[in-house]
Amino acid sequence: xxxxxxxxxxxxxxxxxxxxxxxxxxxxxxxxxxxxxxxxxxxxxxxxxxxxxxxxxxxxxxxxxxxxxxxxxxxxxxxxxxxxxxxxxxxxxxxxxxxxxxxxxxxxxxxxxxxxxxxxxxxxxxxxxxxxxxxxxxxxxxxxxxxxxxxxxxxxxxxxxxxxxxxxxxxxxxxxxxxxxxxxxxxxxxxxxxxxxxxxxxxxxxxxxxxxxxxxxxxxxxxxxxxxxxxxxxxxxxxxxxxxxxxxxxxxxxx
Amino acid sequence: xxxxxxxxxxxxxxxxxxxxxxxxxxxxxxxxxxxxxxxxxxxxxxxxxxxxxxxxxxxxxxxxxxxxxxxxxxxxxxxxxxxxxxxxxxxxxxxxxxxxxxxxxxxxxxxxxxxxxxxxxxxxxxxxxxxxxxxxxxxxxxxxxxxxxxxxxxxxxxxxxxxxxxxxxxxxxxxxxxxxxxxxxxxxxxxxxxxxxxxxxxxxxxxxxxxxxxxxxxxxxxxxxxxxxxxxxxxxxxxxxxxxxxxxxxxxxxxxxxxxxxxxxxx
Numbered sequence: 280x281x282x283x284x285x286x287x288x289x290x291x292x293x294x295x296x297x298x299x300x301x302x303x304x305x306x307x308x309x310x311x312x313x314x315x316x317x318x319x320x321x322x323x324x325x326x327x328x329x330x331x332x333x334x335x336x337x338x339x340x341x342x343x344x345x346x347x348x349x350x351x352x353x354x355x356x357x358x359x360x361x362x363x364x365x366x367x368x369x370x371x372x373x374x375x376x377x378x379x380x381x382x383x384x385x386x387x388x389x390x391x392x393x394x395x396x397x398x399x400x401x402x403x404x405x406x407x408x409x410x411x412x413x414x415x416x417x418x419x420x421x422x423x424x425x426x427x428x429x430x431x432x433x434x435x436x437x438x439x440x441x442x443x444x445x446x447x448x449x450x451x452x453x454x455x456x457x458x459x460x461x462x463x464x465x466x467x468x469x470x471x472x473x474x475x476x477x478x479x480x481x482x483x484x485x486x487x488x489x490x491x492x493x494x495x496x497x498x499x500x501x502x503x504x505x506x507x508x509x510x511x512x513x514x515x516x517x518x519x520x521x522x523x524x525x526x527x528x529x530x531x532x533x534x
Numbered sequence: 535x536x537x538x539x540x541x542x543x544x545x546x547x548x549x550x551x552x553x554x555x556x557x558x559x560x561x562x563x564x565x566x567x568x569x570x571x572x573x574x575x576x577x578x579x580x581x582x583x584x585x586x587x588x589x590x591x592x593x594x595x596x597x598x599x600x601x602x603x604x605x606x607x608x609x610x611x612x613x614x615x616x617x618x619x620x621x622x623x624x625x626x627x628x629x630x631x632x633x634x635x636x637x638x639x640x641x642x643x644x645x646x647x648x649x650x651x652x653x654x655x656x657x658x659x660x661x662x663x664x665x666x667x668x669x670x671x672x673x674x675x676x677x678x679x680x681x682x683x684x685x686x687x688x689x690x691x692x693x694x695x696x697x698x699x700x701x702x703x704x705x706x707x708x709x710x711x712x713x714x715x716x717x718x719x720x721x722x723x724x725x726x727x728x729x730x731x732x733x734x735x736x737x738x739x740x741x742x743x744x745x746x747x748x749x750x751x752x753x754x755x756x757x758x759x760x761x762x763x764x765x766x767x768x769x770x771x772x773x774x775x776x777x778x779x780x781x782x783x784x785x786x787x788x789x790x791x792x793x794x795x796x797x798x799x800x801x
Contacts, residue, residue, distance in 0.1 A: 287730065298622050301615045306757075308673040320671050348571035355568055391786045395662065395750045396779055399767065400596070404589045409575040483662040486754060490575065496666070497754075503670050512659070512667075519658035 320503075327505020335507050338495065339514040345409060346491035347518065349484070350477040352413045357420025357477075358470050364421060365428030372432065372458075383429070390422025394480055398489040409490030416477050416484070424473055431465040432458065468533045471526045478522055482515050598780050599773035606759065606781050612676055613758035613785075616751075617744040619680040624687020624744075625737050631688065632695035633721055638707065639699055641717070649692075656689035661744075665751035679756030683744045690743065694736045695729070702728045735797045742793040749782045 366372055368382030394415055401411035439457040448456070485493020492511060499507045571577075631649050633639040640646035659667075664682035672678040706724040715723070752760025759782060766774040 283730075287734075290734075294622065297618065301618050305615045305619070305676055306612060307677055308675055312673060313677065316673055317671070324671065345575060348574045351567060351571040352575060352577055387790075388787075391790060392783055393746060393750050393786070395753065396782065400593070404592045410578050413575065413577055414579070479658070479660045483660045483666075486662060486666060493663075496663075500666055500670060508667070515663075516655055516658045520654060523658075 323503065324505055327507075328509045330506055331510040331513055332504075332506040333510065335510045336514070339492065339511045342485075342492040342495050342511075343482075343514045343518050346481045346485075346493075347478065347522070349409050349412050349491050350416065350474060350481040353416025353481065354420060354470060354474040354477050356413060356417030357424055357473065358466075360417065361421045361424035361428055362466070364425045365432060368425060368429040369432040371435070371437075379429070383426075386422050386425040386429070388422075389418065390426065392419065392422075394419040395484065395487060398484045398487050402488045407488035407490070407494075412481060412484040412489030412491055415489060416481060419480075420473055420477060423476075424469060427469045428462070428466060431462050431469075435461045464533050468530045471530050471533075475523055475526050478519060482519070595772045596776035596779065597773060598777035600777065602774045602777045603781075606762070606778060609752070609757075609759040609762045610781065610785065613748045613752070613760070614745065616676050616679040616683060616756075616758050617741060617748040620683025620748070621687055621737065621741045621744050623680075623684040624740065625691060627684065628688045628691040628695060631692040632699055633725070635692060636696040636699040638702070638704065639721055639725060653689055653692050656685055657693060659685075659689075661686040661747040662751055662754065665756040666754040669755040674755045674757075676757035679748060679751045679758060682751060682756060683747055686747065687740050687744060691736060691740050694739075695733060698729045698732050698736075699725055731800055735800045738793050738797050738800075742790055745789045746786055749786065 364382060364386065368379050368386055370376035370379040373379050397418055398412055398415035401414045405411050405414070435458065439461070440453050443453050443457050481491050483493050485491040485495070486497045488494065492515060496508065496511050499511070631653065634641060634645055635649040635653060637646070661682060664685050665679055668678035668682050672681060702725060706728070707720060710720045710724045748758050750760045752758040752762065753764045755761065755764075759778060763775060763778045766778060
């Protein structure tokens, strides 16, 4: 206990010292410039955020609906791809942990690759639009979903598998009647969770031209139309909060 | 799941037919939503391979130009600085909010509700969007990036933290309250020792997320290596873009590895 406390105090002091070093070496703008900038931008900011432009509501709502649909397709695409990859990363199905290592490494690599970079690549290759965003989300989601799917598969009960094998079932029977029923609720629950994450990222993918509400948002940010920006933000926040609430309810019923 | 279908059995176990109907209906609803989504977004996977250039030919143009490497170091360090500053101040601000928003340590229901609503709003705005919003307000550069990550960290960390605090053993809490300890003393001596290890692990996790975020927020002008990426993209300098992507990938991989290792030591 005493040792832990000493470690924590040392850690706290160390992190403050590091902060001071970082702040000194960082390329910060002079404070006077920041303050005058804030003074200049605050009145229009306040005006815009206190009076969101409701005329923009239909556009914002439609753009957010597109974002919502993008997130659905991206999640499904990721789920389907992850479902097949997860079995190649599950030690208990491949007959040993080491056979699952290449699969696991691929999943980590995919997860590490930033989604927005995928979006940039897909926009450059396929042109701007929701397809690029859906592809980026789909590919990126494989990393997270595949990892969790394979964890779930590795944690399944061997009993039903052996029972089916003992009564003469082949590998396919084992898969359909023992593996799938055991993993399906967990898969669905994590798919929903990923959907919540993807809805948030779908809202920003438009910043690089990959469809959804990010596109109209970045245009207005360039012109600092704060009354329209606040409307778009309201719609994003409302959508995310409502979808989160519904999705977490569904997840609670699943597991 | 989504909706109940068929008769609800009384005390008898559910007949298989109702269960089957139910899952069939759920599946039908899910399929309908996917079809609508497919139509509404005009999803067209083929467009990746036709269009202006072949997809793989394009990927080939991203072959990294290693001679560009020296100009990457400075923005890369700036990226890590942004992530660190964001994590530090985010943690600092999140701490009081954790205790205000946890059911068992909250001061009163009103401040708890305000804290929770604030956190929900903070969390519903993604990090890149925070950066995009803050760049026009604060000067272009690392400052809006650090503030954006601070905002995002507050939301994530306070949520994880308050879940941990709400799950603690209530014994010490009640003992201290019964002996007349003040609010702050109760939190320091009853709550903090129980959650410290988990919280440090969460702070490391936030730093990990912030490194991921800080490499890309530059795309909207918030400093770091993402800003360099944006500039090179605008010049269609694809070999430099390829190199920057490789460097970002490597950095995130290394930081992730260190963070996962450190967290495994903690708990």
